[in-house]
Every structure is written in C-alpha cells, then in structure tokens.
Amino acid sequence: MFILPALIFVAVFLIYPFFSIFAMSFTNQTLVGAGAANTQFIGLDNYAELFNFDRWMRRGELGYSLLLTAQFVIGSALIGQAGLGMLLATLFHNRKGLLRETIFTIAIAAWLIPDVVVAFGWFAYLAPDGTLNAFLNTLGIQGQDWLFDYPMISIIAFNTWRGTAFSMLLFSSALGSIPPSQLETADVIGANAWQKFRDILLPQLSRYILTDLLLITLWTFNTFTPFLLTGGGPTFQTDLISIYTYRTGLQFFQFGKGSAIAVVVMIINLLLAGVYLTLSQSRRRA
C-alpha cells in the first residue's frame, strides 16, 4: 500500500516508455504529415535505415555518432572522471586542511551548478578571447579556437570537469573505510607511494571502482549537456548519440526512427550494465 504512489510513477514514466519505445520503433509515426494521420507498421524498416552500412559511418549517421560517443565515454568518464576522481581521492586521503576543502568544494560546485550555467561558463572559457587562451598566452603558448577546431577534446574536458566530483566522493568515502593500520604497516616495511596504492588501496577499492564505472558510463553515455556547448557541431563533429536521438525524434519529429535509435541506445546500456555486473559477480566468486 505504501509502495503504490512510487510504483505508479515507475510504471508510467519508466516501464511504459520502455515498452512503448519498442512498439513505436516498428512504425513510421511522425508528429505531423502522413505518418501522423496514418501510422503504419513498417517492420524493421527503421532499423534497416539506421544500419545501412553503406552510409552509416558518414557524418550525422548512427555509426559515426556511436563512434563519437565511444570516444566521449572513454575519454571523459573512464579516463577523465574516474582517473581524476581517484587521483584527488588518494592525494587527499587522510589529509585535512584548507587546500583539501577548497579543491573538494570547487569540484562539488562544478557538479552542482545547473547545466545551462556551466555550459555558458565553458563557452566563455573556451572562446578565442576567453579565459583559457588568456591563461595560455601568459605561459607563452599560442591560443586556439577550441570549440571550433577541437570540439571533441573540448566536450571531453568539459564533461570531466563537470562529473569528477562523483567519483572523487565515492572513492574518498571508500578509502575512509580502509583501516589506517595497513598503510602504517606498509610504511614500516618501507613501501613507496605507488606500491601502497597498488597493493593495499586498489584491491580493496575494486568493488567501488566497478560500481563507479558502471554508473558514470551510463550517465555519460546518455548525457545531453554537451548539446548546450556545441549543439552537436561543427559539422556533426560532436554528434553524440543523445544529440542524434534528439535531432531525429524531437527536432524532426520522426518518432518511429527516433524510437529505433532509443532501442539501440537501451540495448547498448543493458549490455554495458551486463558486462559490469558479470565482472563484479566473477570477482565475488574468485
């Protein structure tokens, strides 16, 4: 009885969409025009169009978009957020003081500030006469038109900056649960920092690392915020899968094709979740 309200929300806004995406992906439904008045079952036509291998690696097509998304996820989630989060968490492990508080607070602020605000902030930051180039110039380095010439690197840096706090906090609280005596023993026998990290911290963190990687991979895969920074451009160079779905489904209102993309996205998400869960299971058994 208590569960009922939450159950209704979950059923209507999570489970129903899940199945309706499948159903819609086999139709030619659109918001206006012929497909709206007369929606027809067209079988796998949407999928055939998406997986037309003659052209799917062209700019603005599914294959190209998936490739970009893979680069984005590996760069900004796995290397950027998880790597930097781990670095920050271990650097400031068992340390207190102003420096730790300042860096943690700014990282958390980067994570809390609303999407639109950080997007404009980064827009100004990366502009040709923006803060980054001004800073580089003082170091004697020639500035760039980052968003135009290096759009993918720009959104990877952006998403790393945006999301590192999550991994940092997760690893930081996980490190807190490791008994300090183990590190002290290692100090006594003269282990260096890298050995301590590799042999004591890393094994005990691996469960948390898997959880962290699973969640940030899914979130990064689905994030829409880079749209606010680049709009998917220039010339589709940052056409992530979320932006591709938006363009097809809600800018051109091709619901059928948009749903087919969404099905592909969900299947990839489920596969990713499956891989991580299998890994964590096999670890537990070992």
Next chain:
Amino acid sequence: MKPLTRLLLIIVVTALGLFFVLPLLWYVFAPFNEHARLSVSIPETPSLANFAEVFSDEMAMRGLLINSPIIGIGTMVIATVSAALAAYGLSRSNLPGRQLWTYVLILFSSVVTGTASMVPIFRLVYDLGLINSHVGVILSMTGGLIPSAIFIMQDFVEGVPRSYEEAAMVAGASPLQIFRDVTFPLIRPGLMVVGIWVLIHAWGTFLTPFILLRGIEKLPASVMFYRFFDPEGSPRITLIAAYAIIYTLPVLLLYLIINWRYGFRFFGGIKQ
C-alpha cells in the same frame, strides 16, 4: 618526503586546482561588468547595471520566481513523499531481496532516462494533453528521480528501530497512523536530504522542460536563458552572466545549508 616528490606534488595539485577554478573565473567578474565580453577582465567600474536590466525583464523574473519554484517544489514534494512511503513500505515488508529491487530500479532508471526516453515521454505527455503544462514536467521528472530517491531514503528508514512501531501497533494504531505519527517525525533528516537533493535536480534540469514546454510564460529559468539572445542568435552575455548568478545562488546556498546542518555524507552517492 623527498624534495623532488614534494615539488611534483605541488605541481600536480596546482594543475588540478587551476583545472577546476579557471572555467568559473568568468562568472566572478562578468556579471558586474556592464561591457563584459567573453574574455575575463576586471571591470574598471563595477556596476549592478546587468542585474538591474535582468530584474526589469518581466519574463525572465517570471521564470526565476514563479515557474522554476513551481516545478522545483512540486517535484520535491511529490517525489519525496512517494519515496518516503515506498522506502518505508519496502523496509517493513517481507519481500525477498528488497535491496536488490532498488538496485535494479536505479539501473533501470539510468537506462531509460535521458536519451532513450525523451521520445516516448514526449508522446506520453502529449497524449495526456499535458504538453506546455507544469504538471507534465513535474510528473515526468518525479518518475525519473524516484528510484534514486527511494535508495537514499532507505538508509534513513532502516535506521528507525522497529520497537517504536511495534509499541504503537500494540496501542492499536493503524499502519498509516504509525507512519504519520511515529516514523515520519523520525526520518525528518532523510526527508530533508532527499527533498533538497530532488530540488537541486529539478531546479537545474534543462532537457525535460526544454522538450515539454512551449510557451515562454511557462518556461523555468533553466530554459529562459535563451531569452537573452539577440534576434540574430548571438547571446547577450552581460545579462546571461547576471541571470546565471541569481539562478545558481539558491542551489549553492542549499548545498551549504545541508553541508553545515548534516555534514556532507555521501548518501549512496547518486546523481544523474
């Protein structure tokens, strides 16, 4: 520590600090500079003119003072209450593997939200006749946030000793009475934490209102930013900077309050 290691450490920490600070530097100066550009410059004569112009823009203020609060508080109340009820129901039921259920739900909500669900959610809300209404936005956002909200709430509910409820049951209270009079007051910190977490989310979300709302008089502040674009599409950055500050401050204040009041514990650590 060896001097070389120490030097290396200083360099790494400085680089990390710069990486996080530099992108925000612009917001420190631009809002107070009448002639702000995309470059960072300390204004010669700091002024509040940008703020004055934003305050005099009726639609922008409507987004900030009416639409965003309606959406934020609406989502907060509905999501928090349903999550509290569900977490309570789950923790007091004998359902096998109830921890697993919430985990599966969270995973499911990570798979279905965002990219994958925007088309069907739009269709659903369209069929319900709720396009361009705050109710549609509130309900859709609540649906996406509930799994994580239940997850965070469970920590708090599990912390309430059952003996209190058993005493109330012996005294003849109904399950609803027990929840209202015994459990509810005891999980108030949990309600605060989940509520503020939901509010920060709903306040900052761009995609859902962007898709579901059409009329400018309905837009929350997150989408209202596009009001500060010239007809040619170039942004009027002075106003955007000022608006961003007013829009962001409540979120940061809420974070500071929760941090000061409860300490920033890592509540299972969920943010989508």
